[in-house]
Structure formats: structure tokens, C-alpha cells
Ligand SMILES: [Zn+2]
């Protein structure tokens with residue numbers, strides 16, 4: 001029988017979110033019902049509410065979550081009731097042309113639940129990133145559930161489901177940071193701080209954090225930045241070169257989504273260096289680069305979606321590193337809140353007061 005639970009829904013563009021009753025169907029073929037324990041508040045949830053992703057209102061928000069599988073569809077064998085899981089938005093199909101090329105982290109046909117969750121009047125809900133976890137229970141594709149060590153704190157490891165993974169992966173997977181590398185991270189929000197942590201974990205010896213906000217630069221140091229550059233008062237490219245023997249960084253990670261910042265990151269690289277673009281731009285943004293600089297400087301320009309992660313490979317490994325005390329995910333949790341506090345958490349996020357507010361159920 002379908003469950004009725006409380007969930008945070010964006011009913012119309014730009015309107016404050018509301019806590020309403022959500023009807024969650026029993027899992028069918030290929031699906032799993034998950035009792036959500038914790039879910040982080042991400043900028044993408046706000047973008048859904050603002051209508052910046054698409055117009056398919058109403059949205060059931062929330063997508064950085066951990067919880068326990070409550071029941072599964074008849075043919076599901078990858079997870080079972082009682083499993084502790086982190087939810088992902090990259091359940092790979094195994095059949096698309098990218099999966100067949102052996103590159104499942106680029107899967108072009110990722111899977112979500114087939115059945116829709118609804119309002120009590122039957123109105124179908126669009127689940128944010130195919131997850132919709134600001135709810136006591138959510139229905140997802142079984143492949144969106146990645147089983148991890150149940151000793152981990154849900155509010156910390158749930159963050160691997162989106163922003164923290166994007167940042168860690170930008171450094172460790174897309175940027176392929178190696179031991180002894182120099183890394184510059186542009187923008188020190190949640191994703192940027194996670195990129196700093198990822199660079200540290202991968203063995204980078206020089207990690208330069210760049211931001212306009214001195215509070216964020218202080219925070220970046222706590223996450224492992226060895227140097228900070230305040231972009232409001234310094235020439236960023238010169239500063240990065242000055243901290244890298246005049247050469248520039250091996251890997252520059254743009255975590256803002258801004259053409260001016262991307263240009264700085266491009267020129268702050270050493271010759272043959274890598275530029276990773278993980279900040280999400282808006283449709284009107286353009287870059288204008290001298291083609292001779294693109295060619296002459298060599299190296300790689302790489303966009304990073306979800307940190308090029310493969311959840312089945314990366315989530316259990318990162319949770320193990322967390323439990324061994326080598327990856328401090330707890331530091332990303334600025335505060336824990338309840339389901340009714342999401343609207344206020346959006347405002348705190350916009351004011352730059354928190355790294356992550358995490359709803360705990
Ligand atoms: Zn695929």
C-alpha cells in the first residue's frame with residue numbers, strides 16, 4: 001500500500017517551499033523505497049524552486065541523502081531491506097553507447113524510478129534530480145541506492161550524493177591530481193572546499209584557495225588549503241604564479257561557474273596544466289580565449305559533471321576513508337535542521353552563512 005509522508009515541495013516558480021503530504025507508491029520493478037535519514041540543502045534545490053532547471057512544477061526537492069532501504073521491487077537484487085545507502089543521481093544503464101565503451105561514469109541514459117510520487121489529489125511530482133529526498137520516504141530506482149558501511153553518520157555521508165562528490169571528484173577523478181601536484185581552487189563554497197579536500201587526499205602539496213570572501217578563505221584553510229588568495233584585492237593569476245615558482249598550478253579547478261573566473265583559471269595553469277570546470281554556468285555566459293593561447297599552452301580543459309564519479313566505485317571507498325578518519329565529511333555539516341526549516345536554510349545559503357544545512361529525519 002502506498003505510503004503517505006511529509007515532504008518539501010516547490011509548488012510554483014519563485015514561491016517559498018511548503019511542507020505537504022506526499023504519496024509514495026510501493027516499489028515496482030527495478031525500484032526501491034528508502035526511509036530517508038538525512039538530506040543536505042543544495043543550490044540545485046533552490047534552482048528548481050526558481051524555475052531555473054525546468055518548468056515541471058511541482059517539484060519534490062532534496063537530493064543529497066542517506067537512508068535505509070525499506071522495501072524493493074520484485075526483481076531487485078542489488079539492495080535489500082535494511083541496507084544503509086547513499087542516494088545517487090547516476091544510476092548507470094549499462095547499455096548506452098558510453099557504458100558500452102567502458103565509461104559508465106559518463107552514462108547518457110541514467111535511470112530513475114518509473115512510478116511518480118504524487119500529491120494527495122494525484123498531481124504527479126517531479127523529483128529533484130530523480131531523487132526527491134526532502135521527504136520521510138522516497139521512491140528511487142534501485143541503482144540509485146549505493147550500499148555503504150552503516151557505521152557512518154547519515155548527515156555526513158549523504159552529502160556524497162551531490163555537491164561534496166562533485167568537488168572531490170573534480171580533483172581526484174576529472175583533474176587526476178597526483179602526489180606532489182600544485183592545485184588552485186577558484187571559489188570556496190561547498191564544492192570548492194570539497195575540491196580542496198580531494199586535492200589534499202590525492203597528495204597535492206600546494207593547494208591554493210581563491211575567493212572574494214575572507215570568511216570563505218578562512219574556511220578553505222580549515223579544509224586543507226596551504227595558501228589563500230583574496231580575489232577582491234589581488235591579481236589572481238599573478239598570485240597563483242607567485243606561489244608556484246612563477247609557473248602556475250598543475251591543476252586549476254573552477255568551482256564558481258563564471259566566465260571571468262574561468263579565464264583566470266585558464267591562465268593560472270602551468271604549461272600543459274589541466275583546467276577543470278565544475279561550477280555550473282548560466283546559459284548566457286560566454287568565454288572568449290585567444291586560440292593561440294589554447295593551443296600554445298597545451299594541457300587539458302575538462303568539464304566535470306558530478307565529479308565524473310561512479311557511485312558504486314566511489315561512495316563505499318569514500319565512506320571507508322571517512323570512517324578511518326582520513327576524510328572529514330563532518331566539517332561540511334554546518335547545521336542540522338528539520339523538514340520545516342528548508343526555506344529558511346535557502347536564505348542562509350544565499351547569504352553565504354552555511355556550507356551545508358542538513359535535514360535530519
Ligand atoms: Zn549508460
Ligand SMILES: [Zn+2]
Pocket residue numbers: 042043044045063064162163
Ligand atoms: Zn546538489
